[in-house]
């Protein structure tokens with residue numbers, strides 16, 4: 001059994017809580033308050049600016065040309081597509097809030113992983129950003145009882161779409177390849193990083209829903 005197939009069930013309780021979260025329910029029903037969505041998008045654009053650098057770092061660490069190209073292209077391509085989506089929505093709302101505690105925590109955690117841990121652990125840390133969004137997009141697209149004119153449809157189509165699915169499959173494949181040759185201790189670190197980043201995905205939705213601010 002490959003690494004991802006074996007690790008994915010371990011985050012099922014986290015994934016269940018993500019799709020049950022009022023933020024995701026609101027995207028699905030189309031009833032998420034617009035100010036919450038705009039807050040999320042603004043924080044996500046701050047997140048993506050850092051995530052892009054994290055992917056580029058992984059790309060520069062890969063010795064295999066194709067793997068390197070994948071992460072460098074993901075840094076540019078995927079992030080540019082996502083930023084375009086953000087621009088579509090954010091043009092309607094000028095938001096200038098500072099980076100939230102959770103956004104800073106998540107981006108800092110990923111940066112720490114890729115700068116202080118092995119390449120395989122870095123790959124495992126960034127993977128939930130691919131896989132969880134794809135699963136959430138697919139989950140929402142699969143629901144039949146959504147409204148006809150969902151204001152969040154562009155967002156849903158981006159993450160439930162084919163182009164994103166291909167890139168997710170490749171990130172999983174490359175991470176699996178690195179896990180094949182990883183010793184026990186490194187596999188344990190990969191698992192811990194994958195689970196932590198999955199928890200941070202939940203926390204990111206939750207912090208957006210709460211429009212999290214620095215308390216002091």
Ligand SMILES: Cc1ncc(CN)c(N)n1
Nearest residue numbers: 044047082129130133204
């Ligand atoms: C926090 C977060 N995680 C994942 C994604 C999807 N790449 C995103 N846009 N934002």
